[in-house]
Each structure stands twice: as structure tokens, then as C-alpha cells.
Amino acid sequence: MTSAAGDVTQAFTRRRIVRDELIGLFGVVERNLYLTKRYLLWDLAFLLWTVANTLTIVFIARGIGIAPAARNELETKLLVGGVIWAFLGIIFEIVTETVAWERWEGTIEYTFMAPVSRPVHLIGMGVYAVIYGLVRAALVFFAVVVFIGIHLPHANYGAAIALLAIASISFIGVGMMTAVLPLVSPEKGTQLGFVAQGLMLVVSGVYYPVTVLPDWMQWVAKISPATYALRGNREQILNGAGLAWADVWPLLVIGAFSIPIGLSVFKVGERYAKKHGKLKRSG
Amino acid sequence: MSVSAVEVRDLEKVFSRRKGLWHRRKRAALNKVSFTMERGECVAILGQNGSGKSTLVRLLSTLLLADGGEARVFGYDVFKEARTVRRLVNRVSVEASFFKKMSAAENLSYAARFYGMGPRETHQKIPRILERVGFPPNRRNESMENLSRGMQQKVALARALLTSPVLLLLDEPTTGLDPRSKQEVQTFIREIRERHDSTILLCTHDMKEAEELADRVGLLDRGELLFLEPVADVLERYEVDTLEEAFFAATGRTFEDEKTEDDEEREVFA
Numbered sequence: 412m413t414s415a416a417g418d419v420t421q422a423f424t425r426r427r428i429v430r431d432e433l434i435g436l437f438g439v440v441e442r443n444l445y446l447t448k449r450y451l452l453w454d455l456a457f458l459l460w461t462v463a464n465t466l467t468i469v470f471i472a473r474g475i476g477i478a479p480a481a482r483n484e485l486e487t488k489l490l491v492g493g494v495i496w497a498f499l500g501i502i503f504e505i506v507t508e509t510v511a512w513e514r515w516e517g518t519i520e521y522t523f524m525a526p527v528s529r530p531v532h533l534i535g536m537g538v539y540a541v542i543y544g545l546v547r548a549a550l551v552f553f554a555v556v557v558f559i560g561i562h563l564p565h566a567n568y569g570a571a572i573a574l575l576a577i578a579s580i581s582f583i584g585v586g587m588m589t590a591v592l593p594l595v596s597p598e599k600g601t602q603l604g605f606v607a608q609g610l611m612l613v614v615s616g617v618y619y620p621v622t623v624l625p626d627w628m629q630w631v632a633k634i635s636p637a638t639y640a641l642r643g644n645r646e647q648i649l650n651g652a653g654l655a656w657a658d659v660w661p662l663l664v665i666g667a668f669s670i671p672i673g674l675s676v677f678k679v680g681e682r683y684a685k686k687h688g689k690l691k692r693s694g
Numbered sequence: 695m696s697v698s699a700v701e702v703r704d705l706e707k708v709f710s711r712r713k714g715l716w717h718r719r720k721r722a723a724l725n726k727v728s729f730t731m732e733r734g735e736c737v738a739i740l741g742q743n744g745s746g747k748s749t750l751v752r753l754l755s756t757l758l759l760a761d762g763g764e765a766r767v768f769g770y771d772v773f774k775e776a777r778t779v780r781r782l783v784n785r786v787s788v789e790a791s792f793f794k795k796m797s798a799a800e801n802l803s804y805a806a807r808f809y810g811m812g813p814r815e816t817h818q819k820i821p822r823i824l825e826r827v828g829f830p831p832n833r834r835n836e837s838m839e840n841l842s843r844g845m846q847q848k849v850a851l852a853r854a855l856l857t858s859p860v861l862l863l864l865d866e867p868t869t870g871l872d873p874r875s876k877q878e879v880q881t882f883i884r885e886i887r888e889r890h891d892s893t894i895l896l897c898t899h900d901m902k903e904a905e906e907l908a909d910r911v912g913l914l915d916r917g918e919l920l921f922l923e924p925v926a927d928v929l930e931r932y933e934v935d936t937l938e939e940a941f942f943a944a945t946g947r948t949f950e951d952e953k954t955e956d957d958e959e960r961e962v963f964a
């Protein structure tokens with residue numbers, strides 16, 4: 412429709428819309444940077460907790476009395492599992508908090524009535540989650556490596572980061588699906604997001620090979636992006652493998668499906684929330 | 695052809711709440727509400743808590759979907775052309791609603807980005823707009839949690855104006871403020887009216903505020919719009935001297951009357 416009110420509406424060209432959306436995306440990332448800066452001590456405490464938690468898992472390899480070379484390999488496998496658990500946890504937490512945090516702060520109505528598109532808003536949260544998650548995962552990884560004294564002479568860190576970045580597309584897609592939960596259920600939605608994260612890692616072989624799982628879980632593992640991220644990262648850190656197409660293509664396929672599905676699920680959830688008056692601050 | 699700034703026709707909103715395992719209790723927050731606002735006009739909607747004022751504001755802000763009727767902002771359908779409407783509208787509500795750990799400047803930057811304002815633009819505009827609402831420049835980078843309610847509400851006004859809305863929705867903007875802050879906010883609303891091409895919908899339960907700021911005053915009671923006309927016409931119609939008396943004449947209750955259980959439920963729903 413052309414401007415019915417004369418000069419009150421501006422002509423929004425496609426170029427202008429793209430520019431505005433990119434600024435909106437930048438705004439989401441920028442806001443999260445502000446919040447990280449303001450909650451820096453809390454972030455440091457959480458980082459220490461994650462390092463301690465990962466150590467409790469990696470130390471298991473020390474207690475089972477195996478030869479040093481085998482122990483080093485097991486420690487590395489457990490470490491990769493622990494780091495990916497932490498990385499995935501951050502992505503799910505940040506994307507899920509798209510709604511939960513804004514509801515808690517009371518800004519949800521202002522954000523959802525702003526003219527930025529929902530995909531840009533959610534992708535902005537995802538982009539920040541990946542950047543923040545990668546930095547944090549690297550810190551946890553190297554802190555544990557130094558503390559335990561793991562030897563990683565062949566590790567291909569570049570390929571490992573690249574694979575995690577590719578896997579992140581799928582993780583963000585799944586995160587978008589869980590982000591809708593606090594929108595539909597303000598009281599229990601965030602916790603249900605953690606359930607989704609746990610279930611995904613259980614079937615993906617987070618601390619064990621997928622082959623030890625019951626058959627039906629192995630089938631589910633095939634559609635979990637974490638399966639390929641864990642498998643690929645272990646090969647890259649232990650044996651210096653590059654980006655294996657066998658890990659990359661399933662991640663790209665899952666990503667190609669999970670992002671549109673995630674956006675659609677969120678759209679349906681937002682509509683439900685608008686219909687039932689749930690798009691408002693808590694308290 | 696001139697288009698009304700706001701055109702609301704037979705607007706309905708019903709909320710339901712689970713009552714037991716199988717039953718849902720329904721309450722009409724808005725019941726076939728119709729009115730129009732012309733460009734540049736300031737309309738005040740009066741009503742008790744739970745009367746449907748906030749529901750009306752949230753519908754016009756595209757935060758709710760209606761169960762019936764239609765609403766248009768400058769000719770654009772609020773429910774079908776929501777993104778266009780969002781560019782034209784902004785609001786100030788009773789709660790200032792900010793990221794409490796972030797500063798006033800950071801909160802305003804965040805809000806401005808969603809309206810396509812880049813860092814260069816906000817770097818110039820934010821100090822200017824904060825100065826206009828009387829916010830002390832030396833407190834611009836302080837966390838919102840360290841600011842008084844009055845200060846926070848000034849930042850909320852700045853946030854709304856930063857995006858140059860042609861329709862400004864004010865949902866009890868002075869409720870809970872001390873007399874001085876209230877006065878300052880009201881003065882600023884007057885200034886917006888005089889200097890800007892903004893249409894203002896002011897929802898309030900402060901009758902004096904409505905009378906002083908608005909061209910026309912409406913009364914929303916239990917989801918129904920009982921009247922919407924200039925104060926003088928309201929007083930003449932009900933043959934009374936004050937808006938409080940007009941409320942009594944129109945509803946059979948005083949503004950401070952105790953609420954029934956039904957009213958309280960409506961307040962929770964709305």
C-alpha cells in the first residue's frame with residue numbers, strides 16, 4: 412500500500428529495509444556485548460564453574476588405570492565432550508533467553524513492537540551466542556589442557572573451530588525452536604530448553620561412542636548435529652584431521668532444515684503469545 | 695484524501711484463563727470498541743485498572759491479536775500490516791522497562807538500532823534527546839538501576855521520541871511518579887503536542903491529567919467505551935461539573951468504588 416497518510420510514512424525501499432535490518436542485527440549483538448561487559452564478574456564465575464565441571468569429567472580418565480597414551484586419548488575425548496557440552500549450553504541459553512531475559516527485564520514489549528524482523532532478531536542472538544560460545548569454549552579447553560597436562564601434538568585447531576562454526580548453524584536452528592518455549596510457557600519454558608540440550612547430547616555420544624547406545628537412540632543420533640561435531644572435533648584434536656566432508660554435509664543439511672523450521676516454530680509461538688496475551692513482562 | 699491517525703472499529707479482545715482441568719473462564723477485555731483519532735489530536739482514555747486501557751494500547755502496538763473488529767493506524771491495518779505500523783508507533787508505559795544494568799545511553803542505542811539508526815546517528819541524537827527531556831548529561835552512562843523512577847520515566851520518554859513516532863501511545867506515563875516528576879512529564883507531553891506532528895493516545899486514571907492534556911476524553915469501563923468527546927460536551931451531556939461525577943453518572947459507580955470479583959479477574963486478564 413502506498414502512503415495513505417502522505418508524509419507520515421517514508422518510502423521504504425528494499426535497500427533501506429536491508430540496511431535497517433543489518434543495523435538491527437548489529438544492535439542485538441551490541442546489546443549482548445553491553446550486558447557481558449556489565450555482568451563480567453558473573454561471567455568469570457560461570458567460566459570457572461564450567462572449567463571445574465569439565466575437570467571433574469576429564470579426571471575420570473585418570474582413575475581407571477590405563478597406559479599413559481590411552482589415558483591421554485581418553486582425556487582428550489572427554490575434554491572435547493565437555494567443551495562441546497559447554498558450547499552448546501551457551502548457544503541454547505543465549506538463544507532461549509531471547510524471550511526469557513527480555514521478559515525478566517521488562518523490555519519484551521518494546522522489542523517485539525519494534526520494526527525489526529524476527530528472523531534478524533533471532534539470528535542476531537545466534538551470531539552473538541556463537542562468538543561468545545567459541546571464545547568461552549577455547550578458554551575452557553586450554554584451561555583444562557594446561558591443568559591436566561594433556562598432550563595434543565597433532566591438534567588441528569583451525570579445522571575444529573571451523574567445524575564448530577558450521578555445526579552452530581544447526582545449533583542455532585534448534586535453539587530457535589526452544590526459544591519459543593518461554594514465549595508459550597513463561598514459567599517453565601527456559602527449563603524445557605535445558606531438557607532439549609541434554610537430550611541432544613545424550614544421543615550424540617558426548618562422553619562415549621554412539622555405538623554403545625540402544626539401536627533406536629543411534630537412529631536419533633543421525634539427525635543430531637552434535638553427533639557430527641563431536642566426532643569431527645575428536646578426530647581433529649587427536650589426529651589432526653581436516654574438515655571431513657562426511658561430517659560437514661550432514662551438518663549443512665541439518666542446518667538447512669533446522670533454521671527455517673526454528674523460525675517457523677517461533678513464528679507460530681509468537682502468534683500464540685499475541686493471541687493469548689503472553690507477550691508481556693513478568694511481574 | 696485525509697486518513698484518520700487511528701481508526702478502531704468494533705474491536706474485541708477476549709482473554710481466557712484455565713479454571714480447573716477442563717474449563718476456561720473468558721473475560722472480554724475490550725467489547726466492540728470503536729473510535730477515530732485525527733492527526734495531531736491528543737485523546738485521553740480514562741478507566742479504572744482492568745478497564746481495558748492497556749489492552750487497547752497493546753493491540754495498537756501490535757503486541758496482541760484482536761478477536762474481532764479492526765484497527766488502522768494512518769490507514770495501515772494494525773494486524774495485517776504490523777511491520778509498517780511498528781515504524782509509525784511508539785509507546786511509554788507505566789513501567790519504564792529497561793535493561794537495568796545497562797546505562798540510559800546503552801538502552802537508547804539498543805532501542806534505536808531496531809528502528810534503523812546506526813552508531814553515528816545515535817551518537818548525535820541521544821545526548822540531544824536526553825537533554826530535551828531534562829536528563830542530567832553526567833548520568834547518561836550510569837546503570838538504570840541507579841536512577842529514580844522519575845529519571846527512568848524521562849529516559850522512557852526519550853526512547854519513544856528518539857524514533858520520531860507519528861502515533862505516541864502513553865499508557866499511564868505518570869502513575870507512581872512523585873508530584874515534581876509528574877509535572878515534568880506532563881510539561882514534556884504538552885511540548886510534544888506543540889512542537890511535533892505527533893498524535894497522542896493517553897491512557898490514564900488521572901482525570902485532571904486527562905482534562906488538562908487532551909482534546910477529547912473517553913471513558914473505558916469494563917471493556918466498553920462509554921463516551922469519547924471534549925470535556926465540555928461530557929459535562930454538558932451528564933449535566934455535571936466534574937469528570938468524576940460524569941463517571942458516576944455513566945457507570946453508577948464512583949471511580950474509587952471497591953472492585954467486584956469480576957473486575958479483579960478482568961484486571962489480571964487485561
